[in-house]
Amino acid sequence: MTDSITNQSVALDLGEVDARFGSIGEWIASQGLSNGDLMAVLHRTQAEFGYLDRGALGFVARALRLPLSRVYGVASFYHNFRLTPHGRHEIIVCTGTACHIAGATRLLEEAHCRAVGLKSVTVGSTRCLGPCGAAPVVVADGELLGGQTAESVSEIVARARHES
Amino acid sequence: MSPDDLDGIAARENASRKPIQIRCCTAAGCLAVGAESVRRELQGVLEQHPLRDQTEVIGVGCMRLCGFGPLVRRDPDGTTFAGVRPADAPAIIAGQGPELTPLDMHQPFFRNQKSVVLANCGIVDPERIESTIAAGGYRGLRDALTLHSPAEIVQFVTRSGLRGRGGAGYPTGVKWSIVAGSTDPNKHVICNADEGDPGAFKDRTILESDPHRVMEGMVIAGYATGARTGYVYVRGEHPLVTDRLQKAIDQAREFGLLGTDILGRGLIFDIEIRVGAGAYVCGEETALIASIEGGRGIPHPRPPYPGKVGLWGAPTLINNVETYANIGAIVENGPDWYSAIGTPTSRGTKVFSVAGRVVRTGLVEVPMGTPLREIVEVMCGGAPKGARIKAVQTGGPAGGFVPEPLLDTPVDYEAMAAIGSIVGSGGMIVLDETTDMVEMARFFMDFCRDESCGKCIPCRTGTVQMHGLLERIGRREGTRADVLRLELLADVVRHTSLCGLGRSAPNPVTSSLRHFRGDYEEKLRGGPKS
Structure with a gap:
């Protein structure tokens, strides 16, 4: 599959997006995840940051080589993904x-x-x-x-x- | 590991058991009322207790009487205590105490159950595979691999008469033979554990209590159909299921019961978990597949059915948790044993979760064809405080209300459909005489409105409009014309929606209108005669 990603592509994307997602990027690379694993990546990202902001969605889109619209579409479809911060x-x-x-x-x-x-x-x-x-x-x-x-x-x- | 090693593991496990076992329920129902602190206290007290060399504390799955938790059983005599507090620990370990009253295990709730799927629930430790193997786990898989060809297994499932336990009741053997018959080398097995019906908790409980039984069924499915990969799609709301299932998968890999050489017979099969994120529609099989592929959970029109074109376009066998949980027993005991249970069109047993206004909330496994009244009145004790039962709601938002006079209906797929409800996934909600049926219909319509995926118009807008009409009638502002509009809309949504969610969303409305029209009439503006 052409969509599977390599260490190299994640490292490149990280530079362009946001250093705070470094650990997620490493996890994606180590597990060899591809765009079919979008749900799992969103779960993990939310678990780490509490919610999915624009930057997080953008990072996931680049890391999995998906259009941001697709990532936003999935994140907003499911009740359990949160797009705004929650209280402590x-x-x-x-x-x-x-x-x-x-x-x-x-x-x-x-x-x-x-x-x-x-x-x-x-x-x-x-x-x-x-x-x-x-x-x-x-x-x-x-x-x-x-x-x-x-x-x-x-x-x-x-x-x-x-x-x- | 070889097939014979299973017996060795079982023997070692049984030999290491201490004479007195204290089994503490650790399924979600009991955890919600403090089972974890009870277990910790039992463990703590035991460490200092004179009986410590002869006694062990085991965390187990559901003991069925969920409304009276936390439940603790003292074996080998099987004395069971309800509503246990941490302070009861010393008395339970000693086996006596002034304030301890054991449950009557001969009452109909326990006596009338017929255990196939739940046989090991509340007995085995779901977090230790040895415990399951000692209780006979994976014997069905061993028999399948050593005694039968894949085609024979498909024959077994067909002859057993097993039908889908997720709600629709499609013959399981037909699904299996479609996938087995495909020459595509790339096939998948999916377990639908997206138990989304509010008030239903049997799949969750089976997976929390005995995950290996479900996995065994999936591996047998892989053998019979030629699929090499299995997925369990679990609701995001059930983290305990995900944890226990992952542990079970890891242990099964370690024991050679998953992987590339299962039981030393060269069978290749592995299982992965996929976690949902809160979308009821994902219980529909094509939406579930879309979700596993990483997309929005939006259904596709069928055909093609997943058996031909499923996950990643490959032939896919998709069954409910309880369906897979029956497979091992069918292989081990034979299809004739299974088909002797139940009714001519609905074979085997069915697990129901009974909740609502009922004395004994819990999990019930009975032969198909058992009358509803037997389940809710005899076994579960009817409504509390001497109230009369008004109706039993079966099948969740896709199901209907069964009025009290029809409670003698047997639970089989055809008989339930004939009275406007469904067996469904197995959720039963008991409603007493104080229940307002218009409000219940509104509650379910609110659910469907919220959970509609929005792809097809009848479901997306029809549920909103029906909900609005039900609200208006509930506020006593509705007219006779509103009831007519409601009936018309229900008909349109039922016949023109794309998937099962929309097609069954009107059921609570139509069945409440059919059996409880008086509840509507009484609310109409100007009274029933306007």
Whole structure:
């Protein structure tokens, strides 16, 4: 395949783009990734930088020899890729069916309400996470918490705000 | 490793077991309510305990009663404790304590299950391949490679009557023979683990609890069809699945159960994980393939089906997690054993995840043809606090509502379709008498509106319009004409959308209108008679 990349091409592109993506470039080269691995590269880049800004998307496009439009198209298609920065703390309310029935809408409202104006706390929602026996479920900074109430969610936001 | 080495590994593993095993559930349902701290405490207390030489703590997968976690079982007697707190650790290790009440393991929830796919869930340690092998893992693969030709395996799958467990119920053997029949040297096997239906968690649980069973099915598929590469497409929302599956793949490579000389028989097959990023439509097979290729998850019209033109244009076998999880047992026990379970058109068992307004939330594996009432009322205990069940929602946003009077319907593909729902991927949501069906229909339409990929117009705009109408009716501002518009739109979207997402998006609307028209009428402006 002509799209597979070499160490040389990554090094060249790095010079033109941004030194902060050096480690990602090395990883792409070491794994021998090609344009079919776009999703994996976006996951990795987001994991490292928290979100995908214009510079990051441009770097990925060059490294995988894809048009920027294609990379942007993929990054904006999927819910889990973020194009804007998030707060240091992330609180995600599950809105799957079991959680919906158990009052997830109210939890989400409560979390949004408590986090208004807080730059360090980002509130979001997600489709079903699967632990439906523990509904309603919230993920606070990566930790899965079951059996949540409006009070417990407001406490989570307060704690996050305190730690910031 | 040679085929006989499997027995050696199993023997060594069984010999190294301590007499008392404390199995602690570490699937996501129990982790969400503190199972990890329970396990740590059990481990910590055991180190100082007089019974430490005879006892071990094992992290295992799902024990099924997910609503009562964290669950811990003390073997060999199988005493199981629910809602365990870290403070219970000393009593559990000692096997007695005043505040410990074991679960009744003879209650219908456990007694009425028929385990094929879940046989090792809650028993084996999903992070150690030796544990799986000791429980009989990879015996189906060994039998396939040593006793049967690839063509015989395809015959087995066909004769077993197994149908796709992802929702559509397409005969699995037909798919296998199409791919096996292709002369293209480059073929692929894909496992669809993009379990996106909200409220469904059986694929996630199978992969978290017993990943090797699914991988074994994929390797057998590779042998039968001549494919050399396998992909598991996992939802980005299930990081625990990705972690455990990667560990399982690494260990299988190390043990010669994946790679270039599987079981010393020269079979070449390897598996890679592809992680999704939050797009429900990727559960549709052509969208999933587009996503693996690194593109947006947008479906293509079929035909050509993936069996002819799939991943990178090559013939591709794509099946659901649970479908692959059945394969090893079918090879090991024979197709006649499998087809003796279930009904004439729907063979075998089916795993359901039951949640919502129900006493016992959890995972249920039953023979196909079991009445819905048996599952939700007898096994799962019906609605809590003595409330009446209003309906059971099956099949997620693509499915429908089964009203209480129809709960005696058996779960088989044809019987469910006849009452306007589907078996689907296996999610069952129990709704009690307080449920507003217009609001539930709106909830699912909101989901479909958000998840529509936007490629075809009926789905992209139809879901938005239907959602708007449902909102208006919900606000009591709707008229009789709005209900007519809703029905018309549902019909158009169903018949003209490109893929399964759009074609089934109207189901919650049509089935709620069919069975619960009163909920709509009561909300119409000026009352039911306007």
